[in-house]
Amino acid sequence: MxxxxxxxxxxxxxxxxxxxxxxxxxxxxxxxxxxxxxxxxxxxxxxxxxxxxxxxxxGWVDGRAVPVVTQPAPSILAVNAANGFAQVALAAVRDQATATARSQGLAAVCVSDSHHFAALWPDIEPFAEQGLIALTMVNARGRIVVWGGKRKVLGTNPMAFACPRSDGPPVVWDQASSLRAQGEVLKARVEGRSVPEGIGLDAAGAPTTDPAAILDGGALLPFGGHKGAGIAFMVEVLAAALTGGRFGFQDDSPSFPGAQTSRAGQFLLLIDPARGPGGDVPGRIAALVGVLREAGAQRMPxxxxxxxxxxxxxxxxxxxxxxxxxxxxxxxx
Ligand code: NDP
CATH class of the missing domain: 1.10.1530.10 (Malate/L-lactate/L-sulpholactate dehydrogenase, four-helix barrel)
Known part of the structure; x- marks a missing residue:
């Protein structure tokens, strides 16, 4: 079809x-x-x-949730997603956040009590299409082991960045803090494929390439070893501690059989480059991308x-x- x-x-x-x-x-x-x-x-x-x-x-998520938006400080917006989906919370705050970024130069949006089950780039691409720089982070259920730990505390904690450029669509990257997103491991299991080495551990803590062993009681590993772990930690701080959302380790979804989303938080930072000292920032980004391409970068995110x-x-x-x-x-x- x-x-x-x-x-x-x-x-x-x-x-x-x-x-x-x-x-x-x-x-x-x-x-x-x-x-x-x-x-x-x-x-x-x-x-x-x-x-x-x-x-x-x-019954784990409220599909009818109505988010509540407040503005605790001139450049900070808080959205209580009321146990609903994050995209609904972001839609509720979108216009106010854009207006705040334009008037204050930046807007920090703190979403709590939300469920994010999607890619992050759709959340920020529209802001960059309007000329804003956007950075967002989502924390998730404990899925990765870091810094030699024995238990999964941090989630796959994705973050995404979008910036406008004068000669084309915004540059947007969007990546998990784990070496592979859980969705990729899920896809490998559905397709009957093994995953590359170094992505995850089985329930006994041994390295495995079997997606089922990773998903059923095993764990994922952060990208870049201790450096990716640092990023996952930062995401947990900004998306959960700062927003008032639940930490990944506070997950109680097993009480709701069938629940697959994380009830957590999301952080979004918007910057209006026109209010900063950089001059023609979209033009400068276009020039930077041009140099990267000249230098042989064949694929931009x-x-x-x-x-x-x-x-x-x-x-x-x-x-x-x-x-x-x-x-x-x-x-x-
Ligand atoms: P990838 O490693 O596939 O890609 C990460 C980024 O790198 C993308 O922006 C991608 O661009 C870019 N990229 C990939 N390969 C290249 C290359 N060869 N050259 C240049 N750029 C490249 O992403 P992940 O597996 O880490 O994450 C996949 C998705 O999972 C993300 O969308 C993330 O938001 C989502 N996720 C969501 C979670 C949630 O709780 N909602 C939890 C964890 C992950 P391009 O887009 O063009 O492929």
Whole structure:
């Protein structure tokens, strides 16, 4: 089956609504799943559908949550996501955060009590398209062991960065603090593949390339050894300690069989480069990217997604027939 992005998003939204989400919330979360499929970010596209539905069915997340936004300081915005999805909380604060970044030069958004089950780039790309620099971080359930520890305390704690450039779409990178995102390990298990060495440990703490051994009681490892561990720690501090969100080790999702999301927090920093001392920052970033390309950098972060996006916008998004049939069934059609 080949669908347009809007048709796919609408179908996913109907499936979410049928499983307990309000229509506006379903639309916001479905949009990021469809965008991931559009851009070929398969680990956070339809692969996650079962996880969303199981989590909604478990009662662990509130699909009808209405976030509450406050502004405790001139440049700090707080969003209580009310146990709902992070994309809903971000949508609630988007305009105020943009206005604050424009007036104050920067805005720090602290989201608490939220569930993030998607890629992070859709959260920040739109800000950079409006000329802002954006940095975001999400903490997650304890999944990695760090600094020689024996237990999983920190999550795969992703962070993403987006900046505008004058001669093209924003440069956006988006990466987990683990050497591989859990979604990639999940994908390998679904496809019956082993994962490369150095990614994870089994339940006994021994290195393994078996995705099932990592996912069922094992652990992931941070990228770059102790340096990635430092990043994962920083994400936990900014996304949980600072925001008031739960730490990854405070996870109590096992009390909700089927729950697959982390009930945690998200930090978002917006900077208006026009208010800083750098002059024409988008122009300077374009020049920097030009030098990197001249120096042989063949792929900038985001290049692959934009290439796949262009193909999807031209040809539509190809969905395996079995997945399409499952979507229709979930949507009751
Ligand atoms: P990858 O290692 O696949 O990619 C990380 C970044 O590097 C991307 O921006 C990617 O760009 C870029 N990149 C990859 N390969 C190259 C290359 N050869 N040259 C230049 N740039 C490159 O990501 P991860 O596996 O670490 O994370 C995957 C996803 O998982 C992320 O979207 C992350 O947000 C998500 N995640 C979500 C969590 C959650 O709780 N919601 C938890 C953990 C992860 P490009 O986009 O173009 O591929």
């Amino acid at each position: 080949t669908l347009t992005e809007s048709a796919l998003a609408a179908l996913i939204a109907r499936a979410f609504e049928r499983h307990g989400m309000s229509a506006p919330n379903a639309g916001l979360v479905a949009a990021v799943v469809a965008a991931a499929e559009r851009d070929g970010a398969a680990s956070h596209g339809l692969l996650r559908l079962d996880g969303y539905i199981a989590t909604l069915r478990s 985001g290049d692959e997604r934009h290439h796949r996006r262009a193909l999807a916008l031209r040809d539509g998004i190809a969905i395996p027939a079995a997945i399409h049939a499952k979507l229709l069934a979930l949507a009751g059609e």
